[in-house]
Amino acid sequence: MLCVLLLISGCGAAYIAPSVEPASRNESAPVDIVVVSMTPQAIAAANASPYSPRRVPGAFGQTASVPNRADQLDLPQTPGRPVDRPTALELRVPPAVTPASYRIGISDVLLLATRAPATEAEALTGILAAQNQRQGYTVQDDGTIAIPNAGRVQVAGRTVEDAEAMVFQALVAAELDPTFSLEIAEFNSKRVSIGGAVGQPALVPITLQPLRLGEALQLAGGIVAVDQDYASIRLFRNGTLYQIPLNDFYTQSRLQRIVLTEGDAVFVDTQYELDRAQQYFTDQLALVEAENSARANVLNQLQTEFTIRREQLQEQRDNFAALTELDALERDYVYRSGELVRQSRIALPYGRVANLADAIYAEGGFDNARGNPSQIYLLRGFGTSAGVRAYHLDARNPGNLILATHMQLRPNDFIFIEEQPITKWNRVVSQFVPSLFNQAASLSTGL
Template sequence: MRGAENVPNSVLDQRVKPVSMETRLPPSAPVRPYTIGIGDVILLATPQTGSTVEQLSGLLAASNSRQGYTVQDDGSISIPNVGRVVVANLTLEAAEAELFQRLVENQIDPTFSLEIAEFNSKKVSIGGAVSSPTVAPISLTPLYLDEALAAAGGITVTDQDYASVRIYRDGNLYQIPLNELYSNRGLQRIPLIDGDSVFVDTTYELDLAQAYFAEQIQIAQFRQQSRIAALNELNAEVTIRRGALDEERENFKTQFDLGSADRDYVYLAGEVGKQSRFPLPFGAKASLADAIYAQGGIPTITGNVRKIYVLRGSPDPREFSALTAWQLDGGNATNLLLATRFELRPNDVIFVAEQPVTRWNRVINQITPTIINTTVAAASN
């Protein structure tokens, strides 16, 4: 332009691309064995017993003996006849050892195999310029960066010079230029850990990546809050049930102390240490030996151990006078073992006969005062 000064240089030359981005790699994560977490589905396989046809059909038998259990919010799985077994934060081998111990404690055949059917506790989210943004689970084998990107359908980028892969981990942001990722095999094999967020960005602006990471953080916080709420609800329910059980226990104890609790008794009569009634224990069985020896046993001077009787009435009210009697000959010491196996029922009567000499002695003791009194009266006259 005539008469004008030279036009100053533009601040930004659109034809010049920015310099290369800085590469910031996450710290190397140690490779450890997979630990079971909340939400994982544990598959328990036990031997299948059945007919010959089922045993010959191995596939059918295997499918019938495999049962899946989801790890609950308290970190345990609930197995019938075993109860709750805590497996969270345990490796598969440690969980097998714990389950083996619990099966042995409950006297159950500890022949089983354990495997993880669904991996739901440890995940990595992948988003940005990928075909299908997804959440990839971490399984028994480590999850590497290239595998996570492949799980999302691969990267969809037209200009690699402006693209980068950003990893958000533990509050820190790391980035790898896409050109370096493709040219360096070691960068592709970066192991990912639970909670990582991977975002493929096509510009130098961090707004989109920051929004994605913020969303993932909010989702993780929401899930954590949901788990805390579920645990609080479970603890509240357990506290309420425990309080109800404690109240029932205290009420029963009070009734028991006052003698108003319903009890079943067995009655002891004849030549026993103490004629009384023997209370049958709650929720347990009592034998003939329990009842006899709880009251001092049988006095061998007066009691005839050859004639120990158990009398039992008929439970049918139409057979009011019906009676069943058993006799135990305790003169033979080996027969006393039967007393420990004879189960008592409510309202049984245990009767021990007297020795013949005891009967004669009592007759003499009753007659002697009469004879003495008669003799004294005759002498006085």
């Protein structure tokens, strides 16, 4: 070992590993270094130093704009109606009708199904007739139906259930089989008239289910009004005229569910005909076309000015990018040294404050094989004094790396990562072993 040391000293060289040493350990150092552990409190104090990131030129935050010429872009108003057009239509809704059970009326057709009598052959063989006789009966003007062998039965004004009870009594009184069923085959006594601007004017019957206004209009072919703005549904009931503007009818579902009753008359009224205003519209549309042509000319002019302004902004941006690429602009930098994948100078970003993690992991980060994670430093000058503050980050615990994301960078900061002890020894060996062999060869030659 003594021989090795003598040979090393004879080489006239020694390996010097860079490291951060406070002034107390290196009194001859020209710069006083104060090592500060990187804690949340130390980071807050360091970040309190004033710093304003450089800004990109205003052209990057601007958009192409042109002079305001809204007065030249006003479109003419939509052609209106002639002077004699009606005012807004008033909504007058009829009172609600409480749905009630259907009551049979004159001209309704009832379908009576009774058991067919057994033939003599069926009676002798004991076979019962399985067929029913179905017979339709029209309610007469006196409100009755005439059932053979049972006579006339009063059914008008009664519900189906009540009519069944009356027929049952009539069959029992005539000593006939009271097994039967009764239903309404045709509803003819209660109708609502639908007319006006509909697909097919009709008399719509009221059935067992309540007849609602929307349903009745659909049964009449739907509304076919040309000008819905001035059309209305008029309902005449018991001497009173009610009115539902068509726009209200389409937008309010409650109006479509209005229950109609016997004797109602519904008329879709187009109070204002478009034919009367055809020439008026022709003149107005000609005016619109002329003014639209003038408006198109203004828009073309504005488009040209917009294109010129946009090209000017793009030229300013391209010039800035070119100067940046040529390194011809004043920039703020931080420096990376020590055991990093690539030692370099990196520019601080425009418009925001970078942090220590940004610098450590830029350009490949630090070398995990050679770098010592317990010895990561951010070196920063005190300002006018000759001192340096070294913020020490011990990243052996990866959780401490979160601190690096909070430590803000300032211009001319140095990031330094020391080497691993094994890396230092490997470098000593790699540098001095060749020298040892050379010295030994020289000694042997001299002998």
